Amino acid sequence: MSLLYPVAAIGRVTLGALAHIGAIAIFAGRVLSHVLRPPFYPREFLLALMQIGWFSLPVVGLTALFTGGALALQIYAGGARFSAEAVVPAIVAIGMVRELGPVLGGLMVAARVASSIAAEIGTMKVTEQIDALVTLSTHPLKYLAVPRAVAATLAVPVLVAVGDVIGIMGGWMVGVNRLGFNSAAYIKNTLDFLETWDVTSGLLKGAAFGFIVALMGCYHGMNSGRGAQGVGQATKSAVVSASVLIFAANYLLTELFFS
């Protein structure tokens, strides 16, 4: 009988994980189904847009700047092995707009926003504010989750676009000041190699990642356990699950866009 314990444990974990995935899928479906149905909460939407978009700009910008710079150094060093140093502007640009801009932007927003959404909604849950919303004839999902999900889906592509520009600028700064590239030639190379789809695909990824971040923050907040420990756990779970889902979605979207 004891031989079956590990199998049973694996089964329990698998069933638990599947139940969790199912619950998240249902939650996502419910959020989406409310997006176009009134009532709408413009004030909550604008506040979320400000919180997610505007206040994330510094962290996304700084991340992109340093990543662009480091990328330029790495590609230059790697390219030097087969005399391909000249590809630095093109690879930095493509790497930033297709992959690093959306993924790193999404991850930084996950760290900053998913945690704050989960903590805020989790605290609302444990202090009965969500019950209070219901007694005041207000659908908590509609009031709390939908504005945040829509705001994040719209804001993160804009953050990604800004991050792309700053990241490319970081590469340009390092390329010109450290690696001896001609400034005009670097910019021309960047523009010549970039295609519209490179940029668009990155922005679409950003939209998907934004939705994931808000969804995980809201889901874990609304399912938060009791007390400070419950809220802490919800916050941690929101960041971890948003980050993992961003990587998974990134792979799937890359397959979809570029295979």
Next chain:
Amino acid sequence: MIELRGVKKRFGANEVLRGVDLTVAKGTSMVIIGGSGTGKSVLLKCILGLVRPDEGRITLSGRDVTEGDRDAFLARFGMLFQGGALFDSLRIWENVAFRLMRGATKRPKPEARAIAIEKLRRVGLGPQVADLYPAELSGGMQKRVSLARAIAAEPEIIFFDEPTTGLDPIMSGVINALIREIVTEMGATAMAITHDMSSVRAIADNVAMLHGGKVRWTGPVSEMDATSDPYVQQFIHGRAEGPIESLR
């Protein structure tokens, strides 16, 4: 009239409500007493639909609470939560006027604000608090704001969950007196749950004691002290010895 018949609710292995039967007549004030963890808050939440009972039937004016338009049903209620449950991100007046700015009862913003300020005055708070945030108020003031929010849309039924928990005796007396005054003035049906016997005597027309997941005793507050029920006697006199098990 609110009627509960055979209401049962369990959370995992913990059977909190084991067949609650209770009637609250229209325009009266019912206070539910009982030890911690006896399911008093769960009972209120079952009536409001925040928790779904496993068995039993709850009716309001003869109609099952799970049927019909939910918003219209909830519009008949006001609720004062134990911790106030004020929305941190909204100003005090916006908290009070929350229902008035949404849904079927939506009013223009200036009108909603005027009503909120009037309700704040009714609970003894001046207009200067209207633009503050909940975190800037003391616990007693937050309870008053929550009371103002509960009565803002002039509901037919008001629920009070531990209205005096965490307050000093003077503030408790003030809140109890306010609840009694407001319930009488509005002619509302009230249900309160509390451990505080001074609240029971101040608020209640009738009392029900919940123990072991069922209503152990119910009757007019005037008969509560005279009842021979040992559970009620132990509870209202706060004795450690008696049929209700206590951890020591």
